[in-house]
Amino acid sequence: MALDQLEEGWATVQMGITKLINIIEGVPESPMDAEIRMKMYTTVYTLGSPPLDYSEELYKRYEGVLNDYLSCKVLPAIQEKRGDVSMLQELVKRWDNHKVMVSKLSRVFHYLDRNYVVRKSLPSLKDAGFACFRKLSMRR
Template sequence: MCTQKPLHDHSQQLYEKYHEPFEEYIKSTVMHVVKEKHDEYMMQEPAKRWSNHKVIVRWLSRFCYYLDRFISQRSLPLLNEVCLTCFRDLVDKEHEDSGSYYSRKSSSWIHEDSCPDYMLKA
């Protein structure tokens, strides 16, 4: 036992590389699909992708439990938080068209609907 060498700890490198596949997937697949959607689907598609992303992140975090232990010792953001933030940063920053779409919709609703109907839609 005295001659045994300590195990190599590659947790820092794993942590640094962890978000790269998520970022690549979001840029290549999710953003492509989200940019193609218009009107009401512009908000439905990111919501669907967000729901799927949370499931994937939850399962992957369970597989990488050891890496989470490493992270908690070094006061770094947890894997779950890193991946969810990655999605939010990439999709939300690119998806500013939704504000202009709903601005147009709300102005048409004001002219077409009564006050109670408008409030329901808003």
């Protein structure tokens, strides 16, 4: 039963993440309004709080979302560029987009930073998000 709550809640969060990715990628999308952000934040709060406390799973999924985005969208966009200048311009653009994505998502997952991350001495959500980009650049 509780696992169903995790999957149901994650579906809500994922819809918002998909919207954010579309906006960042320039896909026509309605704006990310306060209601959507609040619903995502509330869902993360509920899933990360007792009695459910899926904090560990949420932290892993946060990193997973960023890694998937980087692997499926960012890396191919950089690799398809020919020439040092155009590749570097794409890398800078993608880094700027990644910073926006990490900033927006770390706000949604802020409850984890305040509780789970501190309790487990893990990297903050922003640090973990930026580390995902660094790992990607090393794979190139």
